[in-house]
Amino acid sequence: MDSFFSHFTLKVNPSIYLKDPETSKLGKRIIEGSINLIDAFGFDNFTFKKLADEIDSTESSIYRYFENKHKLLLYLTSWYWAWLESHLLYNIINVEDNKEQLKRAIRILTKKVEEDGSFSHINEIKLNQIIITESSKSYMHKDVDVENKEGAFLGYKSIVAKVAEIIIVINPKYKYPNMLISTIIEGAHHQRFFQDHLPRLSNNYKDEDTVSDFYAEMVLKVIG
Amino acid sequence: MDSFFSHFTLKVNPSIYLKDPETSKLGKRIIEGSINLIDAFGFDNFTFKKLADEIDSTESSIYRYFENKHKLLLYLTSWYWAWLESHLLYNIINVEDNKEQLKRAIRILTKKVEEDGSFSHINEIKLNQIIITESSKSYMHKDVDVENKEGAFLGYKSIVAKVAEIIIVINPKYKYPNMLISTIIEGAHHQRFFQDHLPRLSNNYKDEDTVSDFYAEMVLKVIG
DNA sequence: TTGTTATGATAGTACCGCTATTATATTTGC
DNA sequence: GCAAATATAATAGCGGTACTATCATAACAA
Known part of the structure; x- marks a missing residue:
């Protein structure tokens, strides 16, 4: 799988960045460093000053890539959705049965990322953790309509549309x-967070991926 | 219903505040003003300075009630869960049939609040809007474990436990x-937000409360 | 009316979010 | 290999945020 993914870069909507971080060494250090810091200390405690210190650069240099830290978070989430969609397509492309396609899709949308892969400067395990705890901050704010018009959430919409299509084929x-689909995506994030921090809001059983099992069962029952 | 609710005040865990805002006029102005400002401009743009100006008081006075703006948000969410649970109990207390109890509970957890009621200084419609867009910020952060230990999320846990109990009676x-239950609560918030701002992540049909219908159907199908 | 408590007024500090300017590398084209 | 173009670094500064501290005054209760 590595070889399949490691030879192209994922497309992120250009409205999100001022300069594409994929096009330079500093850009990649910015992405790598921000993932480390946000994962370790949370997005609220994250600043461009701290990131500059972390990667031995300066605030002003980082501001040439991203307007502000919120745009950087948008970049990370957009990259994540593009990455996840490429995995999704890879995993269902040769599957005939629609129900099997759907089952695989649910697993991909709800599973915890446990192995880091193909993109040298992006740690996908940490990025998945960031998505779980911080991604709702990327759209739950007052500027969402402006950013939406600029195309900031196309990646999320695209993956939702893809899986929704499979459902429609199974049950028109x-x-x-x-x-x-958006309920199980957001739900899976929340339940993973709850299991770690507010377990009485969830249910967990040893040796099971409770979150993934719960949503897989849910989807099949709900679409009938 | 008004008369049922208007004669007692709802309990919020004292660890959340320094001084109980229910015990003074200034305290009530703080709550009322914060609801107005957060609803209008969002929690991220909300500061104690702006609140002080809004209610003709001072930053230092507000700091005597709440350690910081995050604690104030926790207060609002805790109050909301207590308020919603009292509604829930009132609506199912004389209902015999467990399935009917559950149906009513789902409606209460997922419906949009459309009428302001019993507590003079708290606008429940605006508070519901705040819960939809801001409540996840009350726990999705690095201090969640500390605050959880102090009891900041007991209200949320309590209402989840109450409805989970009904489910267990129906299907042990x-x-x-x-x-x-936590999936449908969080899901309903997200879907209401999506329908307003990112409609392609949701589905909506005129003259239906799509969100409520969707989750009501889901729960019944899922528990079998 | 005297003490107690609540609120207001003011000042100050460290950090954040961002802009601007100038200097120094690094890369690219000839 | 050198000049021009571009990228990055260094530094400064401004208005705002998130507090903390202190002192003055108002309200209220014994």
Whole structure:
């Protein structure tokens, strides 16, 4: 799988950055360093000053890549959705049965990322952790409509649409495919967080991937 | 219903505040003003300085009630869960049938609050809007474990536990009652936000409360 | 009316978010 | 190999945020 993914770079909507971080060494250090810092200390405690110190650069240099730290978070989430969609496609491309396609899709949307892979400067395990705890901050704010118009959430919409399509093939009468998919994506993030920090809001059983099992079961029951 | 709720005050865990805002006029102005400002401009743009100006008081006075703005958000969310649980109990207390209890509970957890009620200084419609867009910020941060130990999330846990109990009565074998309930609570918030701002992540149909219908159907199908 | 408590007024500090300017590398084209 | 173009670094500064501290005054209760 590594060889399949390691020879191209994932596309992120250019409205998100001032200068594409993929095009320079500093850009890659910015992405790598920000993932380390946000994962370690949380997005709220993250500043460009701290990032500059971390990667031995300066605030002003970082500001040439991203307008502000919020745009950087948008970049990380967009990259993540593009990355996840490429995995999704790779995993269902040769599968005939639609139900099997759907099952695999649910697993990919809800599983915890446990192995780092193909992109040298991006640690996908840490990025997945960041998505779980911080991704809702990328759209739950007052500027969401402006950023949405600029295309900041196309990656998220795209993966939701792809899986919703599979549902429609299986059950053309089902009324809420998009709600169902975004519910399990957001739900999986929340449940992983709850299991770590607020366990009474969730249920967990040893030796099971409870989150993934729960949502897989849910989708099949709900679409009938 | 007004008369039922208007004669007592809702309990919020004292670890959240330095001084109980229910015990003074200034305290009530702080709560009322913060709801207005956060609803209008978002929690990220909210500061104690702006609140002080809004209610004709001072930063230092507000700091005597709350350690910081995050604690104030915790207060609002805790109050909301206590308020919602009191509504829940009121609405199912004389209902015999467990399935009917559950249906009513789902409606209460997922519906949009459309009428302001009993507590003079708290606008419940605006508070519901705040919960939809800001409540995840009350726990999705690095201090969640400390605050959890202090009891900051007992209200949320309590309402989840109450509804999970009903599910267990209906289907004692169901493995994931808490996951299911917290999924529909968070899901309903997200879907309401998506329908307003990122509609392609959701589905909506005129003259229906799509969010509520979707989750009501989901719960019944999932628990079998 | 006297003490107690609540609120207001003011000042100050460290950090954040961001802009601007100038200097120094590094890369690219000839 | 050198000049021009571009990228990065260094430094300064400004207005705002998130507090903390102190002192003055208002309200209220014994």
